[in-house]
Amino acid sequence: MNNFLEFINKDIEGKKENLEAMPTKTKTNKKKVNETINTYIKKYQDYKEKTYKYMTVKAASLSKVESASNIDKIKEKVVSLEHVKFLLNPSNTYLEKMGFDTLLYQINNYYTLNFKSLNVIINGFLDKFDQAGIRLKSDDFNYTCYVHEYMTAFLEVRTKKTSSYAHVSEIFEQIYWMNPEIIQHIELNFRKLIRINQKKLNSYIASLQREAMSKNNIRNYADCLEKLQAAYVELNMNQKETIGDILELSKTGAIDIEQYLESSKVRKQAYQSLIADSINFNDKDKMNNICEALEKLKLNINELSSYFEFSALFREFKNKYEKYLGNVNIKNNGKNLKDIEVQIDKKEDELAKINKKIYGGRPGIFEFKSDHELKHLKMESVLKAKELYELYKKYDEEYFNFEVMQVLSNTMSISDLLNLYYSFDYFKKLELQKIYKLTTYDEVIEYSENFDLFAMNPTNVIINGVTVFTQCNLPRIVANKYRLSNIHIEEEDLAEDNLKPLLNKVSIILRTHAIENSSTSIDKIWFVTKVNKFKLKEEKTNE
Amino acid sequence: MTEENKINFDLSTLTLEELVEVYENIEIFLDYLEESKIEEEKGKEDE
Numbered sequence: 001m002n003n004f005l006e007f008i009n010k011d012i013e014g015k016k017e018n019l020e021a022m023p024t025k026t027k028t029n030k031k032k033v034n035e036t037i038n039t040y041i042k043k044y045q046d047y048k049e050k051t052y053k054y055m056t057v058k059a060a061s062l063s064k065v066e067s068a069s070n071i072d073k074i075k076e077k078v079v080s081l082e083h084v085k086f087l088l089n090p091s092n093t094y095l096e097k098m099g100f101d102t103l104l105y106q107i108n109n110y111y112t113l114n115f116k117s118l119n120v121i122i123n124g125f126l127d128k129f130d131q132a133g134i135r136l137k138s139d140d141f142n143y144t145c146y147v148h149e150y151m152t153a154f155l156e157v158r159t160k161k162t163s164s165y166a167h168v169s170e171i172f173e174q175i176y177w178m179n180p181e182i183i184q185h186i187e188l189n190f191r192k193l194i195r196i197n198q199k200k201l202n203s204y205i206a207s208l209q210r211e212a213m214s215k216n217n218i219r220n221y222a223d224c225l226e227k228l229q230a231a232y233v234e235l236n237m238n239q240k241e242t243i244g245d246i247l248e249l250s251k252t253g254a255i256d257i258e259q260y261l262e263s264s265k266v267r268k269q270a271y272q273s274l275i276a277d278s279i280n281f282n283d284k285d286k287m288n289n290i291c292e293a294l295e296k297l298k299l300n301i302n303e304l305s306s307y308f309e310f311s312a313l314f315r316e317f318k319n320k321y322e323k324y325l326g327n328v329n330i331k332n333n334g335k336n337l338k339d340i341e342v343q344i345d346k347k348e349d350e351l352a353k354i355n356k357k358i359y360g361g362r363p364g365i366f367e368f369k370s371d372h373e374l375k376h377l378k379m380e381s382v383l384k385a386k387e388l389y390e391l392y393k394k395y396d397e398e399y400f401n402f403e404v405m406q407v408l409s410n411t412m413s414i415s416d417l418l419n420l421y422y423s424f425d426y427f428k429k430l431e432l433q434k435i436y437k438l439t440t441y442d443e444v445i446e447y448s449e450n451f452d453l454f455a456m457n458p459t460n461v462i463i464n465g466v467t468v469f470t471q472c473n474l475p476r477i478v479a480n481k482y483r484l485s486n487i488h489i490e491e492e493d494l495a496e497d498n499l500k501p502l503l504n505k506v507s508i509i510l511r512t513h514a515i516e517n518s519s520t521s522i523d524k525i526w527f528v529t530k531v532n533k534f535k536l537k538e539e540k541t542n543e
Numbered sequence: 544m545t546e547e548n549k550i551n552f553d554l555s556t557l558t559l560e561e562l563v564e565v566y567e568n569i570e571i572f573l574d575y576l577e578e579s580k581i582e583e584e585k586g587k588e589d590e
Contacts, residue, residue, distance in 0.1 A: 003556050003557055003561070004553075004554060004556075004557060004565055005557060005561045005564055005565050005568075008565060008568055008569065008572075009568065012568065012572045015572075016575070019579060024581060027583055027584075030581045030582075030583045031583055033579075033580075033581055034580055034581060034583065037576050037579055037580055040572075040576055041573060041576050041577070044569055044572055044573050044576070045573070047569050048566070048569045048570065048573065050554075051554065051562070051565055051566050051569065052566065054554045054555075054562070055562055055563075055566060058559075058562070523559055523560070524559065526559070527559035527560075527562070527563065530563045531563075534566060
């Protein structure tokens with residue numbers, strides 16, 4: 001008998017036979033059996049403890065592999081440059097750069113998306129004005145008498161810096177029954193304030209741009225894009241999955257390390273299906289080249305996956321704007337926008353006149369003949385606000401159409417389209433909400449963030465050359481490209497539903513290659529993972 | 544080889560796979576032993 005494994009296998013067999021042969025008829029028999037079992041348990045508990053102790057020490061020593069480099073500084077640099085890019089983005093205006101469009105989207109969808117707190121949104125608006133040095137007072141909220149009443153109470157609480165908005169909620173409830181559109185009117189008031197403070201807000205943005213450019217040593221937008229690209233290259237290089245990362249993925253169960261063992265059918269299938277027959281898997285140089293190509297394929301698969309995720313949005317855009325191709329009259333669109341602005345100004349003047357009568361009514365220059373007259377004026381102001389709300393909606397539509405017309409052409413790429421929606425958060429969220437039938441703000445945020453990550457992804461290459469208005473078979477293009485690098489992929493492997501299994505195969509080859517070229521081995525990672533599982537089980541038992 | 548000596552087997556001679564197998568086999572056997580215990584009071588009186 002050479003080792004402990006052989007010993008315990010034989011010993012267990014013998015002990016089982018012994019137990020089975022013991023009589024169990026009488027109480028004494030049973031007592032004897034149980035005493036024997038307890039002796040065995042004691043012995044085997046001891047074996048277990050000793051083996052466990054040895055394995056945990058061994059696993060700890062095998063866990064000492066290279067860990068991720070400190071990439072926090074590079075990440076900070078990227079975030080900082082992304083911020084400069086956001087501020088310098090020539091596609092949008094102070095409205096988007098201040099983040100007012102995000103708040104307008106929230107207040108506009110307050111009921112549709114079941115927002116929990118109106119206070120948070122209103123404070124969001126007020127904070128942004130504060131940041132730009134514009135301290136709003138209750139008299140600035142004069143869109144309707146109801147807005148004035150509500151915002152006066154709101155600002156009182158805000159000034160006191162207390163967290164209790166109970167009184168404000170009471171006032172809201174009272175107003176709501178008289179004017180259920182109060183939230184729309186608050187939104188209109190903020191829209192007006194944003195418009196009339198355009199100059200100050202623009203100047204604030206300009207100061208932020210100067211500060212950010214000087215801090216990051218950026219000359220202009222083009223310079224920013226160049227530096228950002230370089231920072232992303234640096235980040236990607238440092239962010240590459242390390243052996244430490246693979247070990248952690250295995251320990252947490254995110255990957256099944258048994259699939260990476262040499263005997264695994266999954267691993268064999270991954271190699272055989274993806275790598276050309278002519279390649280010897282043991283040829284280090286050839287495998288290095290293959291893995292270099294597979295690293296690129298991995299990025300392409302992620303890009304394709306994002307493309308498919310948002311393809312409904314691309315289709316919708318195509319259907320909506322294809323008819324304008326070759327018929328883009330930018331000047332006219334600009335005129336439409338101006339016309340609506342004039343109409344808004346005119347109606348807001350009319351509303352202001354009605355409000356003047358209401359505010360000045362009691363006590364004021366003249367007395368109302370009756371409460372009936374005051375009630376009538378209030379109704380009139382609400383109706384006027386309703387007309388304005390519709391006009392602002394029209395304005396929004398024209399505003400985005402105008403921006404679309406600036407970039408619309410038959411050569412417009414998916415990348416251009418991503419940048420367009422990325423620049424206009426309000427319209428991006430509206431479109432995502434509509435197309436994907438989203439019903440909660442959390443869902444909208446999830447889609448929106450995924451969209452932004454896709455739009456910002458510096459490793460995108462496929463979508464840069466794909467136009468919005470031309471039919472294109474992306475899987476075929478990608479598959480053909482990799483055939484030149486001895487990698488076998490068929491068009492159907494790159495179909496939306498097949499991307500995940502393909503990515504899994506690519507990852508198996510890449511990780512196996514990385515492990516085999518490191519100081520550790522797949523067996524060692526498998527062992528550490530197993531011991532970790534035993535450890536977790538022990539901890540659970542001892543709880 | 545006595546029982547006492549057997550426990551002092553050198554675990555370092557085992558491969559990683561064997562070590563895991565040892566541990567798993569011990570666990571299975573311990574479960575088997577627990578399940579094999581007999582309730583004593585239900586048995587017949589000694590003759």
